[in-house]
Amino acid sequence: MHIQEWLESVPAVAVYLMVAGVIGLESLGIPLPGEIVLVSATLLAASQDHINPYVLGVCAVAGAIVGDSIGYLIGRKGGKPLLEWLGRKFPKHFGAHHVATAERAFTKWGMWAVFIGRFIALLRIFAGPLAGVLKMPYWKFLIANVLGGIIWAGGTVALIYTVGKVAEEWIGKFSYLGLVAAVLFGVGSFVVMRIKAKKAQAKADREPAGQPAAQSVAAE
Incomplete structure (x- = not known):
């Protein structure tokens, strides 16, 4: 089957559910590549008329908000023992070092850490x-x-849909190359965000810890 025919056969509902599910689980606190999935699905919508970008956007927003809210409720019920358990299960994402960095961000920014965290890979998982x-x-x-x-x-x-529509004719003529470009673009954005997150983490590690984060946030 030609790649274009295969793309046209992908059910729109499956794309919507995948985007909402992956972003929701990532926002809830499970390390998943939500950004890659969102970028790739949007590029797919730009080249396939049966995938509505407005519905895709609504699903992405809903997944982000609902996932973060569930993560908040779980964190409020589970408390510090939850972070310790996550640290044992996902040491590369929830280790003591990562928790300390995230707590310093909350101490410094308060509620804005939740907003800013949506744009930073590390805080996106931690925020809720x-x-x-x-x-x-x-x-x-x-x-x-x-x-x-x-x-x-x-x-x-x-943003990605607009860019994708501009390149739609080129992608249509070189479908294989377009698919590869979409994947590389998604992976590239993920790598850039990881690099930025590591730099932000290294900078935060050099700052003094200040007063306990729990007291600072709760006092707001």
Whole structure:
């Protein structure tokens, strides 16, 4: 089967559910490549008329907001023992070093850590659960969560879809090359975000820890 025919056979509902599910699980606190999935699905929507970019954007935003909210509730119920358990299960993502870095971000930015965290790979996974663990007032968390979800997910879909439509004719003529370019673009964006997150983490590690994060966030 030609690659273009295969792409046309992908059910739109499956794409919507995959985007909402992966982004939701990542926002909940499970390390998944939500950004790669969102970028790749948006590029697919730009080349396939049966995938509606508006529905895709709504699914992405909903997954981000709902996932973060569930993560917040789990963190609020589980507390510090939850972070310790996650550290044992996912040491590369929830190790003591990563938790300390995220706590310093919350100490410095408060509710804005939830909003800013939507654009940073490390904080995107931590934001919901950690806000719950540190007892951030839910109304503050919800405002930052909704704004971050709309701007990050909706903005990404709008930007990538526009770029994809501009290149639609080129992708149509060179479908294999276009698919490879889409994958490379998604992987490249993920790598760039990881590099930026590591630089931000290294910078945060050099800063003094200051007062305990839990007291600072809860006091807001």
